[in-house]
Amino acid sequence: MFQSHFSYKISRMKILKFTLFIILLMPLIYLVYLYQMQDLTADPIEYILHYTGIWTVRILLLSLALTPFRNLFKQVFFLRIRRMVGLFVFFYATLHLLVYLGLDLGFRFGHLWEDIVKRPYITVGFLAWLLLVPMAITSTNGMLRRLGKKWKTLHKSIYLIAILACLHFIWLVKADLIEPLIYSGLFFALLFYRLIKYSKS
Numbered sequence: 442m443f444q445s446h447f448s449y450k451i452s453r454m455k456i457l458k459f460t461l462f463i464i465l466l467m468p469l470i471y472l473v474y475l476y477q478m479q480d481l482t483a484d485p486i487e488y489i490l491h492y493t494g495i496w497t498v499r500i501l502l503l504s505l506a507l508t509p510f511r512n513l514f515k516q517v518f519f520l521r522i523r524r525m526v527g528l529f530v531f532f533y534a535t536l537h538l539l540v541y542l543g544l545d546l547g548f549r550f551g552h553l554w555e556d557i558v559k560r561p562y563i564t565v566g567f568l569a570w571l572l573l574v575p576m577a578i579t580s581t582n583g584m585l586r587r588l589g590k591k592w593k594t595l596h597k598s599i600y601l602i603a604i605l606a607c608l609h610f611i612w613l614v615k616a617d618l619i620e621p622l623i624y625s626g627l628f629f630a631l632l633f634y635r636l637i638k639y640s641k642s
């Protein structure tokens with residue numbers, strides 16, 4: 442009886458996780474579809490850069506919202522999907538970087554370095570991506586066990602990444618600041634929530 446209830450719970454979690462995996466893959470599938478349909482606007486590179494950047498921001502927001510969701514809905518599911526959501530942030534950020542490096546700069550690494558040094562919004566974007574790398578590498582259970590307390594400290598860099606992502610977004614937008622300001626507002630609401638929680642505990 443206990444055994445079947447337990448396996449039912451496990452398979453339910455697996456199905457939920459698989460569904461989420463497909464959902465998080467949808468932005469990429471839709472981008473490939475638009476490419477196939479040759480429907481990427483008059484400036485495809487600019488469009489893909491914006492698209493991959495905005496999806497990185499959205500999934501980053503989702504990853505920060507998981508703990509508040511868990512507290513609100515009292516569902517452990519939100520904690521079980523943290524690793525997958527975090528890895529998707531890294532996935533879309535890397536895609537975004539590769540689109541810039543490959544399609545915009547033609548894989549000329551020297552040009553990338555020049556941009557990192559000369560254009561502050563690229564500097565902060567690149568820094569955000571760099572900080573995501575150790576988080577992705579240490580996302581396994583083995584690393585969690587091996588690093589112990591250090592793991593928690595390292596994974597707190599997600600807040601710094603969120604701030605850098607906001608700066609990158611606000612900095613690069615030339616005219617309409619509404620979109621980056623809305624996303625930044627959401628980020629700061631989530632950071633504020635965390636601050637309040639920490640100060641109480």
Ligand code: HEM
Nearest residue numbers: 490491494495497498534538541566567569570606610613
């Ligand atoms: C966590 C990491 C990052 C996030 C969340 C992010 C987010 C974004 C967003 C939302 C946009 C769209 C802005 C718009 O067109 O309205 C964007 C554009 C852009 N990003 Fe990133 N980005 C990240 C990392 C990087 C990195 C590593 C690079 C390159 C080294 C980069 C280079 C660019 C460029 C060149 C644009 C287009 C600028 C333009 O339209 O003139 N980003 N990014």
